[in-house]
Amino acid sequence: MELAKKYNPAEVEDKWYRYWLENKVFSAKPNPEKEPYCIVIPPPNVTGVLHMGHMLNNTIQDVLIRRARMQGKEACWVPGTDHASIATEAKVVRMLRERGISKHELSREEFLKYAWEWKEKYGGIILEQLKKLGASCDWDRTRFTMDDKYYKAVIRVFVDLYKKGYIYRGLRMINWDPEAKTALSNEEVIYKEEGEISKLYHVRYPLADGSGHVVIATTRPETILADTAIAVNPNDERYAALVGKQALVPFVNRPIPIIADDYVDTSFGTGCLKVTPAHDPNDYEIGLRHQLEVIDILNEDGSLNEACGVEKYVGKDRFEVRKMIAKDLEEAGLLVKVEEITNKVGRSERTGAVVEPRLSLQWFIKMKEISKRALEAVEKDEVQLVPAKFKNIYRHWMENVRDWCISRQLWWGHRIPAYYYGEGENDFVVAETIEEAVALAREKSGNPHLQASDLRQDEDVLDTWASSWLWPIAVFDGFEDEYFDKEKGKIHKEKNADLNYFYPTKVLVTAPEILFFWVARMIIAGYEYLDERPFEHVYLTGIVRDKLGRKMSKSLGNSPDPLELMAQYGADGVRVGMLFSSPAGNDLLFDEKLCEQGRNFANKIWNAFRLVKGWTVEAGAAMPARNRLATDWLRARLETVKQALDEQFAQYRLSEALMTLYKFIWDDFCSWYLEMVKPAFGQPIDAPTYEQTTAFFDEILRLLHPFMPFITEELWQHLSERRNGETICQAPYPQVQAAADTGLIEEMERMMELIAQVRNVRAERQIPNKDSLPLFIKTNRQALYERYAEIVKKMANLAEIAFGEPAEGQNAIPFVLKEDECFLVVEGSVDTEQLKADLLKELDYYRGFKQSVEKKLSNERFVQNAPAAVVEKERKKLADAEAKIAAIEESLAKLGHAIDK
């Protein structure tokens, strides 16, 4: 078998992914013999494409699930997609516009037909992309939030929560996107960090009694026409006399009261606040406190309506009116001045339109009561957030939770199951089906003749999160008739085999940005319907940023295309690159160099494999002592590595775990072990060493497989004959066998230091590596060095290791290893002055060190207060330093240097 000099991921990745699918390696079903380990994927937008955030997030999930699978757990990773109501609808509307079709020309049914076509065309691309990454999902379980069953579940939950009294319909100040013509949740409104430059208009309002005027400041002069009061701070002496009087609204001359309210900030603008309850949330609150009239002057598209009272403004967009009104105020002599200020302007996350606070009838979920257990669960670590710092953030949000506006003025989504039978605000019923609705409506209205055709279903759909918050339950069909108890509004988990086995899931891996949107709400739903947490751990990943620390975004164009990255560096390389610098919860400053490092790592392993596979094996030969030491040592190191990995995984320190393996493979295995046992060119290797080496290789591949699934499968299959369908995905994950032989590791470390010292001397004196040199060691541990002599000779290219000192006249370069003196015999003359200088420098350092330790030990309070073990360590440090100093002094004396002690 001929292996290429360089690893080529493109040749193997698709092959193995297909193999895994063909052999159903990723499918999972309840298995009482095994421990369940389930992850539900955070469903990406069905029509979205893979971005770097997905890459990170799904790499992490795949590492966790693959490791669990190898550990013999029933590993189930449930994939799926989200309908992403507003984002998808916006895309469909744009597509239609490009075809010259306006959404409003279409009926709801026609529009939805286009939307489903769009979904069929682009839906699921992202799942195919995940396969490129190696994601080991159970694809047969793929779910979509608008699948029939899922749709029914969402509607069922709406009805249930309505019955339980958690859902109400109310007039509320909501964030209105005039472009998409929909309400937005607070989370969907974004503010530019640096704010935006706005004009602050100072406007004069005459007093009704003609005794003067009052000046207010506003950034939204078009809302003047909806003013119903002017407010001042009760403590503001400047205006105390005005309170109780009336002012006249410009143009319409409506008299409005001047009131006192604590909300007013005396230092902002003029200290007089115009109050527009219909168009500002704070003003709305003030209006409630003072029973002010509410005048709504905006249409749903952001244009002004008749209520504004000025004919020429009617039908014009608010920003156009702003310009007009500024001009008109100036002409009327009411504009005092205009200044520029920076303020925060809310914009729609999806359309970018300036969000207008708007009063409207919307559907809400009361959050306070229903979220109680979800708050407790995290407080008590029943649901454990990783990293834990998010607990504080979570608590703060949950303690101040506000009612959740769940209606959206869109068509793509789950249509609200409320049916209206009359014009009154309460003339509606909520039901899962039209038949039930008719029955309920007859009852509620007292009209037994009502027909389905008399009912109008609510036009709005539900917020996407109001479907995805059911994800960990709905993917297992938990809300189906057989399992859902309509009376109690609870799920009988024990009746549903999947739910019973896989729920609660093990860990949710997601971005901190959606901690409240989604994570908190899933926890709420979990307790509401199953009285149980939906997952044990929440691993919050960082946000992927570019190397300048900016968020990756389409508009900046700073996001690399994941598929191209994988084509260039291999999926394994990219996975490694993503994980290298992403400790949990810390942002990841993505740099392509990290993927390059991942690719290089794959190549390193590939070549190590080529080396081992290229050996000819000498059957019947015994293992030489040198190799016995090397294999024992590597085994000991491997034990410490496995132990470290277990600990790192337990704490979700994936980047550390990967680095542990990276260093073990590159340094310990390749640079040290393979070099130790590698036969001379053309020579065979003894069979026991060869077998041990392949066994190590096998174990290393299994440890690495969760991180780099493709190359490990490729090499593992090459390593030995495998059965048909056999895969490393299901090979046992290496377990800690025994306590590592730390004595052996320490001994080897000493030898490695010795080898490094010799190499160092060579590098400094520019002695070619080819020249094999004799080494003398003056030590009282001769047996130890003798045992390792063969290894040291090979690794440092020494002609021999002798004990004692070189003969007079032999040129030797001295160095000190721990407390032993070493002499590397070289040809040619030696610059003794330089050697002395080097030794003196070292001596200086150790004398200083010794002094500081002595100082510590002579401090009575230290000796008394510090734990005995710490004091003991200091004593040991002192003894070691003294031995070292003695050795250095001796070397110096030999060079003819007088020591002043």
Next chain:
RNA sequence: GGGUUCUUAGCUCAGUUGGUUCAGAGCACCUGCCUUACAAGCAGGGGGUCGCAGGUUCGAAUCCUGCAGAACCCA
């Protein structure tokens, strides 16, 4: 404005309840090598008064206070 978190080498980060040879890693950097697995490589090396100022302690990167700066969340 309120809250949370953070500030350690040129860069990205570890540093576990304060206590091992005067703070570690990876990358980058410097020097020498195309040595028959790998130049996507090998060997060696330099680099930090742990944001600043106080305090507690025998002992502080680690605990406390203040200041400066950054990020995120909420308003």
